[in-house]
Amino acid sequence: MAKVIVNTDQAPAAIGTYNQAVKVGTTVYLSGQIPLVPQNMEIISQDFTEQAHQVFKNLVAVCEAAGGELQDMVKVNIFLTDLSNFAIVNDVMSQYFKTPYPARAAVQVSALPKAVQIEIDGIMEIPSTN
Incomplete structure (x- = not known):
């Protein structure tokens, strides 16, 4: 199965040897x-709450670029x-997700x-590869 590279200018550009996301199927x-x-x-x-919101906004952008949503x-x-x-x-997180929530780990x-x-x-499962 082919890998599709996902990139959007609505999220931070990769700052290393990786892509914002990779879609397989x-x-x-x-x-x-x-x-x-x-x-x-x-x-x-430096405010933690602002940092958390920005991370979720970035995730939203990448999810949308991949054809899905958060x-x-x-x-x-x-x-x-x-x-x-x-x-x-x-x-x-409760401001960005509704139930059912995804599986999660926090370390x-x-x-x-x-x-x-x-x-x-994380990992996203979308209904189609469009």
Whole structure:
């Protein structure tokens, strides 16, 4: 099965040897998004809530570019530099997803690219390959 590379200027450009997402059939593998503003590739702010919102906005853009929507995500992996922000993540995530929620993992890591506080990747299943 062929791989389709997904890229959009509505999400931050890849800053390494990866693509924003790769679609194989109806499954889309989304690379990790950090709180970069796509227009200037700068971190939105040092405020954790603003960083979380920007990450979800970036994920929305990549999901749409792949032909789906955020609600089509079936698995989400959340990486935090401080697990005490977990309640904030839940609050922000509830503003972007409705039930049924995707499967999810949330882990604390020692550091993330560009010293951000949150990164999220995941898997999306869309109804067609269009």
